[in-house]
Structure formats: structure tokens, C-alpha cells
Amino acid sequence: MASTDDKVILKSSEGECFEVDMAVASHLQIVKSVLEDCEGSSDKVVSLFIVEAKYVAMIIEYYKNYVELKEKHEEGGFEEKLKEFEKQFLEQIDKKELKGLVMAVNYLNAPALFDVVCTAIAKHIENKSVEYVREYFGIVNDFTAEEEAQIREEHRWAYDGVNDD
């Protein structure tokens, strides 16, 4: 029985089910609190209503590695190994998906991954133009042309050296 006790099923918005170790799922604060609320019940399925399957898979992948690396490098070196893994992990995610992922992670309340994804998005927009950033975040410019020109004038030098590739 012990083996099934340690598992939990996460259900994506499409209804796809993922069986995860409790050690992994416990990093998602929302899962933890849902399970605490229905303690004693045999039902170990947590519905993540707004999270798409592909993001659930990514989040599970991250925390699975996180838990494994932590166990393997108890004596030290965990942080460097985690950094290495994070780099590989982020390489396979497309820039548009980062946005979906950050929303999912924020909803699931998983601080470590939230920080990683926010850093990745920040790195992506660091040297980008205002127009690129607006488009990337889907933000509509609500300044009048005069207002915008005035704000640009205040720190004109900050607009040099942008690159949108």
C-alpha cells in the first residue's frame, strides 16, 4: 500500500492525468494544501483546472529532477547541478511558452520554478525594444503619442543598443 500512498494524480485542464510522487508534488503549494484539506480521503486526484497538460508535464519534469538532484548531492554541489539542469530545461522551452509556464507556476504556487521562469523571461526581454516587449506581453499602448515622446525624452540614452533578434 505504501507505494500508492506516495503517489498523487494531477489532472490537467484537458483532463489528462499525471501520476507523480508525493515528494515531487509537495513542491506545488496548491497541491499540498488541497491534499491537506481532504486528508483521510482515499481520493488522491488533484484537478488543476486552468493548467494545460504541456505545462503540467514541464513542471513535473523540473521538480522530478530537482528532487533527484537534491538526494544525489546531499553533501554539496546541489546548486551547481541544479543550475546546469535549469539551463537544459529552459533551452527546450520556446519563448512564447515561457509566458504560459509562468502563469501555470504562479497558479500552482511553486516558488523555486517561479523564480527560474521569471529570470528566463527577464533575460529574454533585457535588451529588447519597447515595441517588442509590448507585443510579447500582449500589452496595448495606452499613452498618447505626445506622452510617449515625453517619457522617451526623459531617458533618451536608455533606448540605445536594443536588439530584437
Next chain:
Amino acid sequence: MSELAEDIELEILSKLCVKSLLRLRCVSKTWISIISSNYFVKCHLKKRTSSLIFGELDDNGVQHISLDGNQLSNPFYLPIKITCASIIGSCNGLVCIQGFILRIPTILLWNPSVRTYRYLPPTSFTAHDVGVFGFGYDSMNDDYLVMNLVPTNSRVLCDHVSCYDTIPHKYHYKSRLELWVYRLQRHRWTRIDVPYWFTDVELRVNSLFVHEACHWLINIKSTQVIVAFHTTTEKLERLSLPMLLSKEKNKYYLGVLGDWLCVSCMQPKAVKGADIWVMKEYGIEDSWVKLFSFSCEALGKSIDRLVPISFSKNKERILLKVGWKVGKGALVWYDPETNTAERLPYYHTCAYTFVESLVKTINGRRIPKKRKLSDTITGLHTNDRLYAYLTRF
């Protein structure tokens, strides 16, 4: 409306550098209000890692390197031509600069990453004796302070007169000292009462800000002590040096490592090296411990002065500012375990830790158009004229 919630945006924005943030102010009304808010300025500041500014301010550029990797970034240029410029202190991204403009002593608060600055109103200093300064932050009131200790009479004795802060100027004041404090929010100097013991003192120019207090090494009646000015309470307090040190006639320098106040004590005749002491628990005199001894063998030549500046990221190495009797100082990464030193290929006349930030040099409140005469000191017409001239822009 953005696709992302505002708290996610705030988290992402707080990881960007100042230049990007200044540019992204014009993304939308929401973003400009996030980026301009004091709350955001503080969140952003908390996430910055320390770097180092150093250089010879006379050529108007200040060099800037990261502490991990020693990478040289673009230098910061002083916003205006200042002669004999030196840095009083650096705190939360603001750098306090002292120097002369048209031969008139001037102090300014400068945020090199945002490229804004603000002149301080003239203080009671005269062109010949500007006294001793300090710069610090008061977290309780979220305010920045500049301290100025000035003699009521002229200086009796002075070791050095030099523009460079690495040369240990030492002033001996037989007379009483006045303490004037400038607060950025009030934008004026106020006089603070000094305690009775604060007289007949020998004072070093260099100050050090740590633990919400500005520190100077002083000599009161032939005893070396540290005097601390607490920015929140505005009180002066004495802190003793490690027991062993206070009576010796050695040379000392104040430094900082992490949030420890430290003192480097040059070994006699400055041939062998220096001992570095840290106050492990701030304010507790029994908590002074010797952290390590620096041996000059590591550098291959003897030194005249040594000031600890910072730990490396992994805390294994320590960044030291070393100097000789003449010439410019050097920056050295020192490993106490192996007694090895790596000298950085830069010279400097001053070096301070620095974090880039959005902290404003103008603090919301408008400067009253007419300053009351009592706010400033009378009889300093040249200063007032210059100030009026400078603040027209």
C-alpha cells in the same frame, strides 16, 4: 491589459537592469507606475548584487566592475566637471561626491545608473576647511543622509592635504566640532548637538557606513576609538577597538566585510602585513575577533595601508584595497587559506562597493522656492550664489 497578472510582471521587472527599466517605462501606464513606485524601487534594489566602483575621478569617469568575474562594465561619467572630486560614500545606488566646482566646495548626490544628480545646499564649511563627511541611509524613514563634521575654529593640525581619499588625511581639532546633517527628504542641513566628550579629537577623513551608522576612526585624548553616528536616532556613540589595539600606536583602517564592521591593523613598520579584526555582533565590544592576517609575502612587496571591501560570492576570498606611501592604490583578491593574492590590473584613488538602483535623487517633495535664511549659514555668499546658479537647471 496584459496577458500576465501584475504580480508576475512585477517579479519579472524586478530582475531587469536599470537601463532596461528606464526604457520600459513607456510600455504602458501600468508599467510606468510600477517602475516608479517606491515599493518597486525597494524590491528591485533587494535583488541587485554588489559590484565595485573605483577610479580616478579627476578624469571624470568612474570604472565599474562586477565582483564575480571582475568584468569591466561601461564606466560612469560624472555629470559635471568637478575638480578634486572624491567619493564620500556609496549606498543603495546613490554615490555621494565631494569636490570643487569653480573652486567652490560642492557636494552632490548622484545616481550613476539613472544618470541623475542633485546638488546639496551649501553647508557651514569654508573654502579652506570643509571638515569631514559621511554618507548613509536611514531605513526607518527611507531617507539618505550626509554628515559633515566641521570645526568651530580653524584646523590646528593636518597631516595631509590631498584630493585623494586613499591618502589618510587626518585632522586634529583642538576646538569643538559641529555636526551638521543633511537629509535628502528635507533637502537642508540641520545642526545636531554633539556629546561633551567629542572635543579635542583627531579625525580621519574616511568614513564607513554599515549597520545603519556612519563610522569614523578618531583619537580622543590619545585613545583610538571608533565613533558611530546612527542615522535613525541621530546620536553619536563611541565603539572601542579590540582591546589589544586601542593602546598601540599602529595605523588602523576601517573596512567592511558582509555586514561586519572591521578594522585592519597594520603591523608595526608595515613591513609584514596587517591583522584584520571584525566585530561579529555589532555594538558588542567583546565580539571583536581576529579574522585573518594578511602577509605582504603574498604580494611580494610591503604595503602602507589595507582596507577590506568585500567577500567574494562564495565567501572564500576577500577583496582588499591596498596602498603604498606614494602613488595610486591597487585592488587585490586575497585568499586567507592559501595566503595567495591576485592583483587586479587596475589602479584607483578610491574604491567602493556599489549596487545599481532606481533610487531617486529628487525625493518627490518639491524644493521650496524661497529658502529661509535660517536654513543655511549666513556669510557664505559665494556658495549661495553658486548653488542658486547650479539649481537653475
